[in-house]
Amino acid sequence: xxxxxxxxxxxxxxxxxxxxxxxxxxxxxxxxxxxxxxxxxxxxxxxxxxxxxxxxxxxxxxxxxxxxxxxxxxxxxxxxxxxxxxxxxxxxxxxxxxxxxxxxxxxxxxxxxxxxxxxxxxxxxxxxxxxxxxxxxxxxxxxxxxxxxxxxxxxxxxxxxxxxxxxxxxxxxxxxxxxxxxxxxxxxxxxxxxxx
Numbered sequence: 001x002x003x004x005x006x007x008x009x010x011x012x013x014x015x016x017x018x019x020x021x022x023x024x025x026x027x028x029x030x031x032x033x034x035x036x037x038x039x040x041x042x043x044x045x046x047x048x049x050x051x052x053x054x055x056x057x058x059x060x061x062x063x064x065x066x067x068x069x070x071x072x073x074x075x076x077x078x079x080x081x082x083x084x085x086x087x088x089x090x091x092x093x094x095x096x097x098x099x100x101x102x103x104x105x106x107x108x109x110x111x112x113x114x115x116x117x118x119x120x121x122x123x124x125x126x127x128x129x130x131x132x133x134x135x136x137x138x139x140x141x142x143x144x145x146x147x148x149x150x151x152x153x154x155x156x157x158x159x160x161x162x163x164x165x166x167x168x169x170x171x172x173x174x175x176x177x178x179x180x181x182x183x184x185x186x187x188x189x190x191x192x193x194x195x196x
Contacts, residue, residue, distance in 0.1 A: 013061075015103075045074050047108065047113040047114035047115075048072055048074055048077065048079075048114065048118065049072070050113050051079065051104060051107075051108050051113055051114060051118050052070050052072055052079055054104060054107060055070060055079055055081070055100075055104055055120065056068055056070055058100065058103070058104070059081065059083075059086070059089055059100075062088060062089050062096075062100075063083070063085060063086055063088050063089055066083050066084065066085055066086065067083060067084070068081060068082075068083045068086070069081070069082045069083060070082075076119065077114075077116060077117070077118055077119060078118070078119045078120070078121065079118055079119070079120050079121075080121050080124075081120065081121065081122040081123065082123060083122075083123070086122050086123055089122050090122050090123065090125050094125055094126060094129060097120060097121070097122055097125060097126065098157060100120060101117075101118070101119070101120045104118060104120065105117050105118055129160070130160070130163055133156065133160055133163070133164060134163065134164070134167045136153070137153065137164045137167055137168055137187070137189075138167065138168070140153060140189055141168050141171050141174050141189050144174055144189045144190070144191045145171075145173045145174060145191050147191075148191050149191070150188055150189060150190045150191070151188070151189045152179075152186055152187075152188050152189075153186050153187045153188070153189070154186060155180075155183060155184045155185060155186045156185075156186065156187075158185075161178055161185070161186075161187055164176065164187050165178075165187065168189065172192070173191060173192050174189050174190060174191055174192060175189075175190050175192060176188070176189055176190070177190065
């Protein structure tokens with residue numbers, strides 16, 4: 001059984017357990033302690049702590065027996081995960097992080113725990129991936145200018161495409177455009193001189 005199949009089975013069992021807990025009115029986030037503060041706390045900060053608990057339990061189920069440490073960055077609304085063997089939670093090309101983030105945000109929104117999306121990064125995978133794709137995009141932009149032809153980048157998720165568009169907007173000699181449909185949606189870099 002490969003990692004993708006294991007992750008699929010784990011997520012399926014996780015969704016089934018959520019349905020079962022919802023049916024019995026015993027959701028994970030309901031069992032977490034409420035923070036009693038005399039003045040009205042910010043829903044997002046207390047919600048982020050609840051989401052942190054849900055993510056920790058989820059990761060411990062996915063990566064059996066793995067000790068997980070999660071730091072919160074309430075300013076950027078991020079959960080930064082550290083541990084030894086979290087490769088299964090990351091997945092090929094970060095697909096499992098995306099799936100986990102989707103499920104965690106779905107729980108947060110449906111249960112009114114948070115009112116905006118939480119960003120999850122496991123072992124700095126996404127941070128390193130962003131740096132890597134920025135370097136590649138800049139290299140390809142220079143190649144498009146030099147060779148005066150359009151260059152197509154590899155398919156990537158919407159978040160990564162947004163970062164590339166922003167990074168390449170500094171170049172005056174090119175323009176970028178997203179093309180095709182998911183899951184093959186990608187950025188195409190056009191040199192301005194070739195367009196005219």
